[in-house]
Amino acid sequence: MEVKTSLLDNMIGVGDMVLLEPLSEDSFIANLRNRFDHNEIYTYIGSVVISMNPYRSLPIFTPEKVEEYRNRNFYELSPHIYALADEAYRSLRDQDKDQCILITGESGAGKTEASKLVMSYVAAVCGKGQEVNKVKEQLLQSNPVLEAFGNAKTVRNDNSSRFGKYMDIEFDFKGDPLGGVISNYLLEKSRVVKQPRGERNFHIFYQLLSGASDDTLKKLKLDRDFSKYNYLSLDSAAVNGLDDAANFRTVRNAMQIVGFMEDEVQSVLELVAAVLKLGNIEFKPESRCNGNDESRIKDKNDLKEMCELLGTEQTVLERAFSYRTVEAKQEKVCTTLNVAQAYYARDALAKNLYSRLFSWLVTRINESIKAAPKSRHKVMGVLDIYGFEIFEENSFEQFIINYCNEKLQQIFIELTLREEQEEYIREGIEWTNIEYFNNAIICDLIENHQNGILAMLDEECLRPGTVTDETFLDKLNTICAEHLHFESRLSKSSKFLTDHSLPHNCFRIQHYAGKVLYRAEGFVDKNNDLLYRDLSQAMYKANHSLMKQLFPEGNPAKVNLKRPPTAGFQFRHSVGTLMRNLQTKNPNYIRCIKPNDKKASHIFTDSLVCHQVRYLGLMENVRVRRAGYAFRQAYEPCLERYKMLCKRTWPHWRGPAREGVEVLMADLTVPTEEFSYGRSKVFIRNPRTLFSLEERRRQCLQDLATLIQKIYRGWKCRSHFLLLKKSQIVVAAWFRRYAQQNKYKRIKSATTVVQSYTRGWQARKLLRELKYQKRCEEAVTTISAYWHGTQARMELRRLKQEARNIHAVTVIWAYWQGTKVRREYRKFFRANAGKKIYNFTIQRIMQKYFLGLKSTMPSMSPIDKSWPVKPYLFLDGVHSDLRRIFHLWRCKKYRSEFTEEKKAVFEEKLEASEIFKDKKALYASSVSQPFIGDYLEISKNPKYQKLNSAMDEKVLLADVVNKINRANGKGTARIFLLTKNSVVLADQKTGQVKASVPLPDLTSVSVSTQSDGFFALKLKEGSASAIKGDFLLSSEHLIEIITKLHRTGATAADSEQLNIDISDEFLVQFKHDKVCVKFIQGGPKNGNSVSCKRKNNRLLEVSVPSTV
């Protein structure tokens, strides 16, 4: 909700002077002072803003403040220049009314600052965008440029505007700025050549010298030292708080933003430098033959440099400072200038040069900031003109300035009253005429075309003959003597004859703002503003880009013999234009007041303020405003503000606002003469009435505040209570839910338990019943079974008894029969019975024996020696026979399963047993050893490949044997091979055949009875093999070798049976002699091995350990 405020809220003193009660000058000033002391520098008189210069920066011009005042009604917030700017801008934008902001006040009162604040506010609130921002920036940046060239330090203001400025800012229909036009009024050019004590020349001179780079200064032929220049006042060259160097940079920058070209800036600076140089040119008198003194330039160096800067010819200028050409009616008269005239000419040139440069700058800025020609622009004009000035000595400038202010006051009165009047008419309120001082009479005194002071001055200036300030004053004294506001000692009005405050060479004007004494001296000259034609022509000729534009009258082609318009005339003309312009616009006033003369903050000099209040006509302003109605307000805000004072309008009024206000006023019993109803506003005549309304409102607000507080507290407590209640319900609900859930769970589990018990009980009951039933059934069955059993048993018993009875009868009968038969056959039985019983018994025993034997038969292994024990002694023979038969049968069975090879092996083994069993001790150990035959694996072993291939028969036996050396009984390893036809001995290492004996050549083999492996192969005498003698060999496989040899010999067709000679002593035929080999049982000294020793030539003794 937007909070409606009013300027009446938190007001310090009275925000609007119209409401001042009682209204007097004292209360007016006291109110200003009160507000000033509280930093409230702005106060309204209706819609006029009074601005007090605070001489210090206040925090009320921030962007936040801009936002605060933006789009708010004028009286809504405390007085502020922004409120005025906003009002003006909005009515320009929304109501399509051209506006002008008129800022008045004396020098140093803050007009220029105010104008800048207005511009900056408008810039801040108007449209945005790249193009718009550029325009805004250019408009704002025109200020520093103009201030540098047009402002100067004066005793009243360190930054005093020495020209009048009116700036039209142009807007489009949306309120976006398009551009602007600046008009300047009467630059105080006398300042260029001379400054009053304590004041400075225009800022730019100091800025240039302080801020320009050395390079620039060198180009401009300038020296940084101020004291080198006559035109610069030295006593106040440096100003506190003014940084000329920094400002120079600002100005350069601003010029660039505004759109000055670099060469333009350079040209401008050259002219500034030229003015400074010009001031340094000095003259000396030179006596001429006609007795007159002619002026000559003292030191031509400055002239030379100046000419270089301007591009003029030195001689031309030099001449122009010594001679003057007057042209009249095609006649040229050349007169010489004396030193004073030369100085006058120099200064006139400097002043003209500078003021024209200034005007050129304004034109140039306008070129940059001018808006594109469009059908319709809305315009806001800001007028910042020099204020009313009263010095000790006032001259032509003050006269002109004060005239301007007079005109502004005129327009102020006119427009304010007219506006007031128009409002009453607009609102349909009766208008009563108001008495006020109209300064039109003073304006008339000055500007009247026939006998106005300015007209008189012009007349004097244009009049032929000697014209001096005195003749001018005389004229005034004659013509204006009767005027109420003109005072002069010499006027015809006798009342001033004795007025000593009025010197003879002066006249006094009673301006609206006070009496000002003007010294007539210089009026004529300044009005003429004469620049010798020689000088303007010299300037025109200068080779400088700006000079032709600045001195157009110097163009020899356009020599105009008519005098140029006088300064007064020009000013009057431009003021007239300005006034006409302003009159077409809606005025907004800012009236600036200076609180003290010391440029100090916090000091409020009553007398000074009082003076300003008087001459600004502020009291009259208030009175005029109050003459009708002191206060007015639109119906809506009025009703909004006071509706709480009446029950019928509070809190809401449904009808039209005006009716609401009428009801309100009637209810409040406000006297009817105290107010009037306009079309859209209610007008309140007396501030008192307003204040009483305000007071009642304040009281009511307090009550309302209490009421609101009460209701709010009530509401707050109730909401809190409701919240608590709601929370409690929620909590309770949750708790109940929780409790019920628990209860439910408990009941559920209890139910389950009970249910389970019941079910259990029921089940058990059922079970019991079932069991009982079953038992009953079983009992029935049992009983019936028992009964049936009993029955059956009884029946059985009966049957048995019956059968027994029958059996007994049968038995008895059989016994009786038996007895009868036995008695019959007893005699037969005794003869044959013994033999038959015996046979039968024997038969039975045999039967039992055989059947028993069948079940206790031993295994089928031929080596199984077991056999059932004999059962009866009388079966001994049968038993052993059966054992043998069974063994034989078993062996047969065993044999029948033999393969041919196995059979051969067994045959060999059998043969071995036939040969050696019980004949040689070694045999026993050989039984369990299988006969392998080829121990060397001769066919597979690659070592014996050659040997094997030498054999033409299949090798039956291959083994390593020891060939016993006859000489020492030691053995040499030999390979022993047996084939079907022969025995071969070969070297064990090389496999070379040592001896091959065909089997038929073998006669016998000799072995010992003992467990050694010695054997001798004896050869047939006379055979080819026998040449080398018999072989005595030893082998571990002796039994096998001999057996195989025996078998092979037996199978060979052409050989005889090989004899096996087993004895412990046999002869061996070695090559030449026979040696006896004798085997003896060796003692333990021989160890476990068989040793063979030669005992003598004929005996080899072999010792065989008994254990082997």
Ligand SMILES: Nc1ncnc2c1ncn2[C@@H]1O[C@H](COP(=O)(O)OP(=O)(O)O)[C@@H](O)[C@H]1O
């Ligand atoms: N609103 C303001 N806030 C702070 N200082 C101000 C304000 N208005 C004026 N001044 C001070 O007063 C001086 C003179 O103001 P200025 O506007 O130049 O006066 P005028 O144009 O009326 O001669 C300024 O340089 C500035 O120091």
Ligand SMILES: [Mg+2]
């Ligand atoms: Mg100013």
